[in-house]
Amino acid sequence: MKTIIFIGSNKSGSSREAIRAAVKLGYFTVLFTHKERQLEQRHEYVDVHEMIFIDTTDLPAMKKEIVSLQKKGNDIKTIVSFIDSHVSIALKLCEVFCPNGLSSSIAEVMENKASTRSLLDGLPFSPKFVTIKPNEQVDVQTIKIFKGFPLIVKSSSSTGSKDVLRAENLDQLRSHVRKLQEKNEDEAVMIEEFIEGQQYLVEAIVHRKQIHIAGVIEQEITFGKRFIITGYGVLATIPRHLTEGIEKVLQSIVEKFAIENAALHVEMRFVNNEWRLIEINPRISGGAMNNMLQAAFGFNLAEETLKLYLGERPQLEHQHKHFIFTQYVIVHEKGILEKVTGKNRARKMDGVVEVYVKPKKGSLLVPPLSMGHRYAYVIAKGRTMTSAKVIAKKAAKEIQFHLQDY
Numbered sequence: 214m215k216t217i218i219f220i221g222s223n224k225s226g227s228s229r230e231a232i233r234a235a236v237k238l239g240y241f242t243v244l245f246t247h248k249e250r251q252l253e254q255r256h257e258y259v260d261v262h263e264m265i266f267i268d269t270t271d272l273p274a275m276k277k278e279i280v281s282l283q284k285k286g287n288d289i290k291t292i293v294s295f296i297d298s299h300v301s302i303a304l305k306l307c308e309v310f311c312p313n314g315l316s317s318s319i320a321e322v323m324e325n326k327a328s329t330r331s332l333l334d335g336l337p338f339s340p341k342f343v344t345i346k347p348n349e350q351v352d353v354q355t356i357k358i359f360k361g362f363p364l365i366v367k368s369s370s371s372t373g374s375k376d377v378l379r380a381e382n383l384d385q386l387r388s389h390v391r392k393l394q395e396k397n398e399d400e401a402v403m404i405e406e407f408i409e410g411q412q413y414l415v416e417a418i419v420h421r422k423q424i425h426i427a428g429v430i431e432q433e434i435t436f437g438k439r440f441i442i443t444g445y446g447v448l449a450t451i452p453r454h455l456t457e458g459i460e461k462v463l464q465s466i467v468e469k470f471a472i473e474n475a476a477l478h479v480e481m482r483f484v485n486n487e488w489r490l491i492e493i494n495p496r497i498s499g500g501a502m503n504n505m506l507q508a509a510f511g512f513n514l515a516e517e518t519l520k521l522y523l524g525e526r527p528q529l530e531h532q533h534k535h536f537i538f539t540q541y542v543i544v545h546e547k548g549i550l551e552k553v554t555g556k557n558r559a560r561k562m563d564g565v566v567e568v569y570v571k572p573k574k575g576s577l578l579v580p581p582l583s584m585g586h587r588y589a590y591v592i593a594k595g596r597t598m599t600s601a602k603v604i605a606k607k608a609a610k611e612i613q614f615h616l617q618d619y
Contacts, residue, residue, distance in 0.1 A: 216241045216287040217519070218279065220294035220303040221269050223499065224257070225571065227515055228295035230503040233260045234516035240290065243282065245269055269299060272306070279310055291522040295515070298324055298370065300495045313524050314474045320495040322470065323477070327369035327401045329493055332469055338462050338481070338490045344369075345402040347394060351387050356404060362386075363407040368393050369400055375583040377440055379407065408491070410484035414445070415459055416497060416506065416514060418527050419475045424463045425529050427514050428506045429455065431598070432480070435543065441581040444605075445501075446598050447509040447537040458488045466493065476518045478502075501539050501569065501590050508566045508592055509537040535594040537566070538601035540609040542589040543581045548616025550576045555611035559591055562611075564604040567592040570612065578614060588614065 217240045222228040235242050244261045246252070247269045255264060267274055279289060289310050294303035301324055304317035322328045333339040341358050345351060356364065366389040368376035376393055380386035386404070393402045412434060416427040429451050433444030451459075462481065466472070478498050480491040496518075497503065503515045511532025520527045550572050559568045570589040572578060579586055591608040595601030 214241045214287060215239065216243055216282065216289050217523075218243045218245060218282075218289060218292040218303075218306075219261075220245050220275070220292065220299045220306070221296040222246065222251075222261075223296070224251075224254075225569065226499045226501065227497045227503040228499065229260075230513070231293070231295050231497075231515040231519060234513055234519055236260050236262075238516065238519065241287065243287070245275060245278070270302065272302060275302075275306060276309065279306065283310075291519070293519065293522045295496050295499070295518075297494070297496075297499075300324065307522075313522055315522065316473070316475075319470050319472060319475065323493050323495040325369050326367060326403055326492060330403065330405075333466070333490065336465055336469070338465070338488045340408055340489055340491075341406045343404045345390055345394075345404060347399055347401065351383075351390050351404070353383070356383075356386070359404075359406055365403075365405045365407050366390060366393065367403045367405070368397055369403055370397070375439070379436075379440075408482045408484060408489045410482040410489070412442075412480060412482050412491065413455075413459075414478055414480050414498060415463070416478045416502065417463060417476075418514075418517065418521055418529065419467055419472050419477070420521060420527055422467060422473055424460065424467060425527065426456075426459065426463070427512075427517075427529050428509065429459065430502075430505070435581070439582050441543065441584065441587065443541040443543060443587065444602070445505060445537075445539040446602060447505050447539075448598070449509060449534040449536045454486070455483070458483075462488050462490065474521060476521060500541075500584065500587070501567075501592060504567055505537050505539050505592055508594055509535050536596065536598045536601045537592060537594050538598065538605040539590050539592045540602075540605040541587040542591075542609050542612050542614075543587055544578045544614055544616070545580055546616065547577070547579045548619050550574055550578055551615045551617050553589075554613045554615065559608035559611040562593075562604060562608045564593045564595055564601065565591060565608050566594055568608065568612070572614075577619060578616060 217235045243263045292306045301320035366378045378389040412432040414430040418425045431446040435441045435443045517527035593605035
């Protein structure tokens with residue numbers, strides 16, 4: 214039977230939407246997971262035909278399991294991951310069992326921020342950076358290439374804003390670097406210039422070296438202990454001055470990485486009419502991104518990404534165009550969730566496309582230290598970005614998390 218293997222999945226978001234898309238396309242779905250909780254909640258994963266508990270970083274163990282599946286009659290058509298840091302390992306398995314024209318080495322470089330910065334160093338959109346090796350200390354000479362503070366400090370494998378910190382002075386910079394070095398002793402730490410300006414996310418698919426932009430999304434950032442993105446605005450129409458610059462940046466990335474086929478998203482800031490690159494990831498964004506783009510344009514990006522992995526031509530044709538805004542909900546105090554109110558009121562508002570609440574009663578909720586600490590979202594559509602944003606924010610305010618002291 215035609216089978217797609219997924220390396221890891223979240224309970225919701227783009228990774229789960231991809232599994233559902235595989236079922237819709239007629240494939241038998243196998244999920245390799247290292248999360249015991251997913252096995253405990255097996256009944257909630259009806260779209261997963263077979264779930265296998267395994268270390269998703271253990272390449273030999275997964276190869277052995279894939280051979281076992283083949284012996285049972287599974288015809289492995291592709292192996293894919295929509296999860297941070299699992300994309301390259303899925304592609305390594307693909308290269309052995311079902312070559313598809315996507316490169317594991319390219320994904321591996323993109324998964325490492327230090328390697329990505331080094332490859333793109335010197336290009337006009339690439340910010341100034343310094344790489345601090347394990348056990349290396351920071352002094353004034355280390356940061357002389359920068360104009361001054363603030364500076365950004367991040368782990369070279371940081372994902373979801375977990376290890377991205379802002380330093381306002383040298384003492385704070387040294388403290389942040391030590392903290393990240395202690396957390397990951399064998400990993401390099403990046404220091405980058407802080408770039409101000411409107412931040413955008415660009416979703417794209419590269420097919421036979423041709424770039425297809427799936428969406429350009431304005432981002433709203435909440436500044437707390439971490440940089441947490443709490444608002445996304447999908448542009449129904451993209452101004453020409455933005456499009457031209459985006460295409461040039463993407464073309465440079467495709468050429469530098471020598472990309473033939475890939476799904477990726479980039480985060481950039483628009484400063485003084487110029488683009489500056491924040492990061493690249495070799496996958497579709499997680500969270501509500503797939504549903505946002507479907508609400509905006511009618512196509513399912515997770516499904517089209519699967520087609521790319523299957524060796525088919527992805528189709529990103531617009532069935533309609535709507536301005537979409539997604540507002541995420543976070544909490545500002547730590548506590549145990551007692552109940553959630555306001556979901557139905559939010560759903561009934563004109564223009565609301567979707568309301569999603571993640572945690573269940575009894576869950577521990579905390580102020581955000583990563584993107585995973587966003588606990589609900591509202592997707593709304595409008596004739597303009599302003600109207601979509603107003604609806605989404607108004608509906609999101611209806612959602613209240615009632616917490617008990619922890």
